[in-house]
Amino acid sequence: MNIDEILMDYEAVMRLALERGFYFPSCEVYGDAQAGFWEYGPSGVGLKNKFLELWRRELVRRDGMLEIDGSQIMSKSVFEASGHLGNFADPIIRCTECSSTFRADKTIVDVTGIEVPESAALEEFDDAIVQNNIKCPKCKGDFEKTRNFNMMFKVGIGPEGEEAYLRPETCQSIFVDFPRLFKIMRGKLPLGIAQVGKSFRNEIAPRQSLLRLREFYQAEIEVFCNPAKLDEMDRFSEIENTVIRVQADGDPVSMTCKEALESGMVPNKFVAYYLGILMEFYEKTGIDVKRSRFRKLGDKEKAFYAKVAFDFEVETSIGWLELVACNYRSDYDLSSHTKKSKEKFEVMDNDEKVLPHIFEISMGIDRSLYTILEHSLRDDKEHERIVLSLKPYLSPIHIGMLSLVKKDGLKEKTDEIYLQIKRKCDAFLDHSGAIGRRYRRLDELGVPFAITVDHQTLEDDMVTLRMRDSMEQKRVKISELESVIVEAISFP
């Protein structure tokens, strides 16, 4: 079977998502529902929970990180310090004639070649536009005054509507909580702090369901380190032979983490180690990592806080998709919060007082889940079926529990076994319809195993265990069922 020929595209994933309850538009019964908001259905939640369990195993626990759960609404000061109030906004201009909207700085550069910095005062854009007589590129109309479009959602707190914001990234609570966490958790550098949660960005044009949302999940890891010790990383040996694909200027090149370090593609052992464990995590999600790359970003592409940045990207039917941003943020965040809050963010590393630097692994959960679905979905033409070949430990449902037919006591026997296993795994009971149809339905949901009770079961206390991907079957004793299942669905 040639995998490349039977992979599915965005539209097939979308149909699966809607029909099988992975995800669907929010508030869809109302006409005023806004774009960029999606719900996870039962199957989607199952997949997401298991994905996050894998993330905790492979990154948080493996590296001994601390996990927190911060608040989604944060004070204005946080974002003054973080730079989001100043930098996370685009200066925009709108044509009075055709009401097209443009980025002010880009339009001025395009027409005159004059660079007005993105962060300049709004009047500077207006002056440049008036002095150079810049008109709408589409209809030659005049522009309204420049205004800022900030991507953060502002919220009003309490009866006076005190200004605060929905966080545009989860990591700010990790930064501001760092002094307390380091003290009370007996922290030692390097220290990773992790968080899963929602972030909010008022995107101008949300697109493509889970791929560009206004409200989305992130799993972020911020590793606090001593910048003088970035090559003192004993754990590096764990991943030195792990293969990653790195892209700087040319095509992506496969190399071990050790080779990436020695060739200078990755700046130090510390960063190489985290790229390595991230790669090992993604291998276990079932995403085809042969179609992935760590793309080293140029100066113009990097976020305003990043010194060195690698985007982890994966090839999908709609092109390369960024799943994770790996940014070396240096002391940008802790310095800013020190200055603004007057709190002390320095800590002791042995006998040395240091303001830690930060390396972050900022994962887009929704995009990762989409990619898992797309890379797992197959059109098995030989057997006329759609198969979602999820890893067993990520499948929303582990086991389909079926009676071959309803009568002759098979239903009762099936119910009995179901009662026995349903607290050990995610099992789904189904008695109705032809057996083949029920198998097909489970295949499409990504259920890796089906257990079928037949007439022979009543005589020999054995059931059929059917494998999703191969469609093979074998007989298993009911008494051994539990251990067989637990083994088959366990995390690697």
Place this chain on the structure above:
RNA sequence: GCGGAAUUAGUUUAGUCUGGUAUGACGUCAGCUUCCCAAGCUGAAGGCCGCGGGUUCAAAUCCCGCAUUCCGCACCA
């Protein structure tokens, strides 16, 4: 946000030009049959035809506005 296309049941679709409240298939559910891979038969449920307004005796159909989705442009996890 701009430009283009689209929106009818869970999915896909006929009907739209030429106004008279909707067709088929798949799926779902129940029963019979079969008894390990989407078979067959019988029956049923499921639609304010994206939302709002207008024209008309009458609107899925004509007109206007809005929203969403998809494709391009710009921006991002």
